[in-house]
Amino acid sequence: xxxxxxxxxxxxxxxxxxxxxxxxxxxxxxxxxxxxxxxxxxxxxxxxxxxxxxxxxxxxxxxxxxxxxxxxxxxxxxxxxxxxxxxxxxxxxxxxxxxxxxxxxxxxxxxxxxxxxxxxxxxxxxxxxxxxxxxxxxxxxxxxxxxxxxxxxxxxxxxxxxxxxxxxxxxxxxxxxxxxxxxxxxxxxxxxxxxxxxxxxxxxxxxxxxxxxxxxxxxxxxx
Amino acid sequence: xxxxxxxxxxxxxxxxxxxxxxxxxxxxxxxxxxxxxxxxxxxxxxxxxxxxxxxxxxxxxxxxxxxxxxxxxxxxxxxxxxxxxxxxxxxxxxxxxxxxxxxxxxxxxxxxxxxxxxxxxxxxxxxxxxxxxxxxxxxxxxxxxxxxxxxxxxxxxxxxxxxxxxxxxxxxxxxxxxxxxxxxxxxxxxxxxxxxxxxxxxxxxxxxxxxxxxxxxxxxxxxxxxxxxxxxxxxxxxxxxxxxxx
Ligand code: HEM
Ligand code: FES
Numbered sequence: 379x380x381x382x383x384x385x386x387x388x389x390x391x392x393x394x395x396x397x398x399x400x401x402x403x404x405x406x407x408x409x410x411x412x413x414x415x416x417x418x419x420x421x422x423x424x425x426x427x428x429x430x431x432x433x434x435x436x437x438x439x440x441x442x443x444x445x446x447x448x449x450x451x452x453x454x455x456x457x458x459x460x461x462x463x464x465x466x467x468x469x470x471x472x473x474x475x476x477x478x479x480x481x482x483x484x485x486x487x488x489x490x491x492x493x494x495x496x497x498x499x500x501x502x503x504x505x506x507x508x509x510x511x512x513x514x515x516x517x518x519x520x521x522x523x524x525x526x527x528x529x530x531x532x533x534x535x536x537x538x539x540x541x542x543x544x545x546x547x548x549x550x551x552x553x554x555x556x557x558x559x560x561x562x563x564x565x566x567x568x569x570x571x572x573x574x575x576x577x578x579x580x581x582x583x584x585x586x587x588x589x590x591x592x593x594x595x596x597x598x599x600x601x
Numbered sequence: 602x603x604x605x606x607x608x609x610x611x612x613x614x615x616x617x618x619x620x621x622x623x624x625x626x627x628x629x630x631x632x633x634x635x636x637x638x639x640x641x642x643x644x645x646x647x648x649x650x651x652x653x654x655x656x657x658x659x660x661x662x663x664x665x666x667x668x669x670x671x672x673x674x675x676x677x678x679x680x681x682x683x684x685x686x687x688x689x690x691x692x693x694x695x696x697x698x699x700x701x702x703x704x705x706x707x708x709x710x711x712x713x714x715x716x717x718x719x720x721x722x723x724x725x726x727x728x729x730x731x732x733x734x735x736x737x738x739x740x741x742x743x744x745x746x747x748x749x750x751x752x753x754x755x756x757x758x759x760x761x762x763x764x765x766x767x768x769x770x771x772x773x774x775x776x777x778x779x780x781x782x783x784x785x786x787x788x789x790x791x792x793x794x795x796x797x798x799x800x801x802x803x804x805x806x807x808x809x810x811x812x813x814x815x816x817x818x819x820x821x822x823x824x825x826x827x828x829x830x831x832x833x834x835x836x837x838x839x840x841x842x843x844x845x846x847x
Binding site: 381382385386387388389390391457460461463464465466467468469470471472473477478481482484555558559562563564565566567572 | 607609620670672673674699701704705706707769771772773774776801804805807808811812813814815816817818819820823831832834835836837838839841842845
């Protein structure tokens with residue numbers, strides 16, 4: 379088993395499972411974010427954020443999430459380094475074959491996603507958890523962190539909106555290859571199901587990216 | 602037809618290589634790529650210069666000896682053929698053609714365009730075989746094989762081990778090669794007996810030799826002269842996973 383975890387195929391298996399977990403996490407996160415602009419008040423969003431921050435099961439899942447991110451990132455970096463070492467002398471005329479375009483930029487999109495993640499954690503997660511300088515709001519006689527107002531203030535800044543959109547477009551690049559690639563890594567390749575998986579991957583990517591991008595645009599222009 | 606050739610020249614494994622430019626004229630469109638290089642070599646020999654070393658053997662696309670990374674493609678711009686089956690009519694008159702050896706850490710250059718592909722032999726030695734007892738020839742139809750399995754195994758067996766998959770892969774991964782060899786046996790009753798050790802040992806050897814990790818780019822499938830599908834890589838992934846957890 380120890381050989382399995384360091385083998386080329388084992389690494390990809392771990393990455394694909396972690397990646398698919400992150401894919402589901404994105405859906406949940408998007409759902410909560412959308413509650414900010416769908417409702418008239420920030421209450422549903424703040425309550426959802428509160429639930430995510432306090433519920434025991436969610437807290438346990440949070441460890442899984444950080445674990446998933448870390449595994450995915452560490453394995454991703456190791457994998458990429460090994461792959462660079464595997465070709466010490468590069469070609470004069472590089473590969474022009476018609477292959478999955480986005481697969482060529484996984485590490486590059488990954489670096490941007492990582493930068494985004496760090497900023498994102500400092501902006502919201504760590505702020506709410508440790509620094510405490512989040513305004514409070516009272517619903518039904520109970521104090522809640524008003525994370526919603528933080529989000530809205532951020533998205534009133536043009537450059538934040540532009541940066542945010544750029545990051546999500548790059549995440550879309552990551553997913554356009556990653557989603558279907560994860561299934562191949564898991565050994566799933568089938569005459570009818572693989573085209574279906576690829577289609578679902580594209581639909582998922584477009585929907586999730588559009589959803590995430592819609593929020594700052596809406597806040598900036600219409601809120 | 603006339604061509605400008607930029608060819609990688611390297612004295613030996615240790616030497617530092619460089620690109621040399623050669624002009625060649627009056628090549629027939631029906632000339633094969635290797636024949637074109639033969640003509641160039643004859644011209645070099647006539648001038649008492651060192652001919653260019655390149656691998657070749659059968660010259661009919663079945664042995665896997667020929668290689669060459671031509672204008673960014675292993676085995677050149679044509680699809681589903683090896684370099685020996687490539688014809689000059691696939692190029693335009695006056696083209697500049699860049700010819701490089703396979704580039705991968707486990708495939709060191711021996712001389713000019715010749716690389717050492719014995720890493721593949723080592724992978725085969727690690728498990729790319731079925732152990733059979735010597736004796737009389739077994740009855741051909743004694744072991745029934747479903748037709749689909751036989752066909753799929755045959756598709757995998759079309760691999761000639763040329764290394765184009767490694768050459769084209771941005772990760773220099775040998776997954777398509779290993780997948781073809783593992784698939785070929787995994788589908789057949791004779792191969793199932795050693796399937797577990799085969800998958801584990803061949804993958805271990807592939808990793809140990811320094812080939813890169815597969816990231817499912819699909820470049821190998823696009824460039825394989827035998828059109829071997831990456832569905833075999835998925836099968837290898839399954840074989841490897843089940844071998845490790847069973
Ligand atoms: C929400 C964020 C992310 C999601 C949903 C995600 C999803 C995925 C998926 C599904 C794959 C395909 C895995 C496979 O083929 O086995 C993948 C590949 C990859 N991911 Fe991520 N990822 C995310 C963030 C990151 C981050 C932060 C890094 C930072 C190092 C990263 C690095 C990589 C790399 C290098 C690959 C390439 C591996 C390959 O092409 O096989 N990813 N990602
Ligand atoms: S020389 Fe045999 S395949 Fe090209």
